[in-house]
């Protein structure tokens with residue numbers, strides 16, 4: 225009797241990066257509930273890895289997760305990766321019969337867009353699995369519908385974001401910047417941080433948050449000048465995040481005392497990003513955070529990093 229080995233199910237793996245907002249300028253809440261942004265994103269080399277495996281017809285969608293904070297991640301239709309697979313399947317008229325496995329390399333609910341990276345990676349993975357023939361622009365439009373940060377996770381590198389943060393223009397950046405992140409076990413809700421921003425900024429928020437003030441930052445990026453970049457880091461959501469998490473003030477202070485070139489809350493927080501002179505200096509800042517008990521976990525990395533990409 226001959227035994228035929230079953231053919232392995234087709235499977236693809238995709239990596240997509242987390243991000244830090246080098247500058248985040250937030251305007252007044254609009255009628256649709258969103259705030260107009262002018263932001264400069266940088267992708268960092270902390271990656272989400274999504275494996276998409278074809279399953280038998282009718283088996284439907286499943287999600288499994290691993291990583292240090294896997295228990296914090298939902299595995300149902302509230303997961304952005306789930307919504308990404310469904311949205312793509314609907315767009316191209318196939319059934320979403322796929323098993324998604326998420327390996328988390330970005331702090332969860334930390335203001336670093338790990339969930340958005342999962343969605344971006346899922347779009348690229350399912351696009352390859354189902355051979356949809358969609359263009360990168362088509363994927364980007366789907367990405368923008370899923371969340372404001374999803375298009376940037378597709379694009380990666382360094383980019384200016386306007387609109388809800390989803391309209392992107394690549395920005396010039398020379399060299400490599402060394403980052404270290406202080407993550408907290410308990411995340412912050414992005415809508416809650418925007419809500420506190422509304423309370424704090426009230427009628428003073430600009431209708432149109434310009435990038436005019438970021439000339440020095442853009443110049444530092446072009447020159448590969450880490451000192452200049454450190455001084456120019458800016459986040460309009462930082463007062464709101466600090467008001468919800470006063471202890472982050474100390475996390476910022478410890479980084480400054482350890483000689484960080486700049487320290488800022490990442491996106492809506494609570495992760496704090498510090499820019500270091502070198503990889504060794506990043507490790508020293510991380511050690512200070514750990515010694516002072518100012519972070520639940522520390523992550524050393526660099527930027528810019530590539531956008532969502534298929535792995536061989």
Ligand code: C5P
Nearest residue numbers: 257258259261371372373388414415418
């Ligand atoms: O687009 P996304 O789903 O990531 O946004 C999450 C929440 O963050 C929104 O529901 C909104 O409360 C807030 N947000 C905002 N203005 C933006 C982006 C997000 O108010 N430009």
